[in-house]
Amino acid sequence: MKIGIPRESVGDENRVAMTPEVVKRFIKEGFSVCIESGAGLASFFPDDDYRAAGAEIADKATAFAAEIVCAVNTPADLSQMKKGAVLACQMQALTNPDGVAACVAAGISAFSLDAIPRISRAQKMDVLSSQANLAGYKAVLMAANTTGKIFPMMTTAAGTIRPAKVVIFGAGVAGLQAIATARRLGAVVEVTDIRPETKEQVQSLGARFIEVEGDQSVKVEGGYVKGVSADFLKKQQEKVAKHVKEADIVITTALIPGKKAPLLITEEMVSHMRFGSVIVDMAVAQGGNVAGSEPGKHVIKNGVTIIGEPNIPSLLPSVASELYAKNMLAFITHLAGKEGMKWEMEEEITKGSLVVHNGEVVCAPLLKTETAK
Numbered sequence: 001m002k003i004g005i006p007r008e009s010v011g012d013e014n015r016v017a018m019t020p021e022v023v024k025r026f027i028k029e030g031f032s033v034c035i036e037s038g039a040g041l042a043s044f045f046p047d048d049d050y051r052a053a054g055a056e057i058a059d060k061a062t063a064f065a066a067e068i069v070c071a072v073n074t075p076a077d078l079s080q081m082k083k084g085a086v087l088a089c090q091m092q093a094l095t096n097p098d099g100v101a102a103c104v105a106a107g108i109s110a111f112s113l114d115a116i117p118r119i120s121r122a123q124k125m126d127v128l129s130s131q132a133n134l135a136g137y138k139a140v141l142m143a144a145n146t147t148g149k150i151f152p153m154m155t156t157a158a159g160t161i162r163p164a165k166v167v168i169f170g171a172g173v174a175g176l177q178a179i180a181t182a183r184r185l186g187a188v189v190e191v192t193d194i195r196p197e198t199k200e201q202v203q204s205l206g207a208r209f210i211e212v213e214g215d216q217s218v219k220v221e222g223g224y225v226k227g228v229s230a231d232f233l234k235k236q237q238e239k240v241a242k243h244v245k246e247a248d249i250v251i252t253t254a255l256i257p258g259k260k261a262p263l264l265i266t267e268e269m270v271s272h273m274r275f276g277s278v279i280v281d282m283a284v285a286q287g288g289n290v291a292g293s294e295p296g297k298h299v300i301k302n303g304v305t306i307i308g309e310p311n312i313p314s315l316l317p318s319v320a321s322e323l324y325a326k327n328m329l330a331f332i333t334h335l336a337g338k339e340g341m342k343w344e345m346e347e348e349i350t351k352g353s354l355v356v357h358n359g360e361v362v363c364a365p366l367l368k369t370e371t372a373k
Helices: 022-029 049-051 060-064 097-106 120-125 127-146 173-184 196-204 231-245 267-271 315-337 350-351 364-372
Strands: 002-005 031-034 056-058 068-074 085-091 109-112 154-156 159-160 165-169 190-191 208-210 220-221 224-227 249-252 276-281 296-303 306-307 353-356
Touching: 002 060, 022 049, 022 190, 022 315, 031 049, 031 060, 031 127, 049 056, 056 060, 068 315, 085 315, 097 109, 097 353, 109 127, 109 231, 120 315, 120 350, 127 173, 127 249, 127 276, 127 306, 127 315, 165 173, 165 231, 173 190, 173 196, 173 249, 196 208, 231 267, 267 296, 350 353
Parallel strands: 002 031, 002 068, 031 056, 068 085, 085 109, 165 190, 165 249, 190 208, 249 276, 276 306
Antiparallel strands: 109 353, 154 159, 220 224, 296 306
């Protein structure tokens, strides 16, 4: 089977779906690989590296003519794909109706890597975790670069500088990496998460856990928070308001798959923060955890800088692409061999990630939504 890698069509995307090292591994598995010329340049992988790895360097049309097309985001022009071909990317199907409609119109089958079930045998395919890990690290560096303070305590002849105080919302993959990075830089870190089981992980990294008592509205599925009530969010805001007020840096990581991100920091909370403090809203692309955050902008309110970077992994394109490509390798080799696609429709990973099959929507949540309409 031939795998095609087109250049990403989203403007702020620097990642590429396959690296030269992973090209070698696909070829070893019996696949052939075609890369659109220049697809890896923004990730620091030139065409010559792909050519040396055994890939064919071609134009966009040739890359789209492959049996399997791999991408980071949903490509802009799916009409170039062959009918019956397979697309594998981060489709975000529940919030991307146009992308789903384009797959249906093209008569292709589409897998969404962000929908892969969170089970132990799918860990090597988990793009959400691999990219969130990097995003948590980079978010701390972005905050450190913006603040006018240093993170560690420092004793000098002129006096002692107190350590920076960092408050992190969410102890998932991104949050835990943010904790570890901030602690390595010497900050005092406090963390809040609505899942009480995260307390031990937070404390093991040397951070303090801000406990907020949960209620019946908190729904957790496969490690992800699937729902939470407005009353609970208000209770959480009240509990952590004092900690946010005293923070030098706040990082928010809360996302609910397929839904708008929950509002965690209100305008009032921002107005009471220290002049010169910094917030990094890692959920800005899905509506934001912070009142007033804007995608792609540094917004200053009452002397507080709110960073709304919508695609943080793209700021680390080389290593982010390496991890993404390895996730893709594990995923594609699970679904197919050199003879073709396996199409094990009831297999858990296939069933969970397949959005469109031969031009028909098969994703259960999307079908429920259509039925409800």
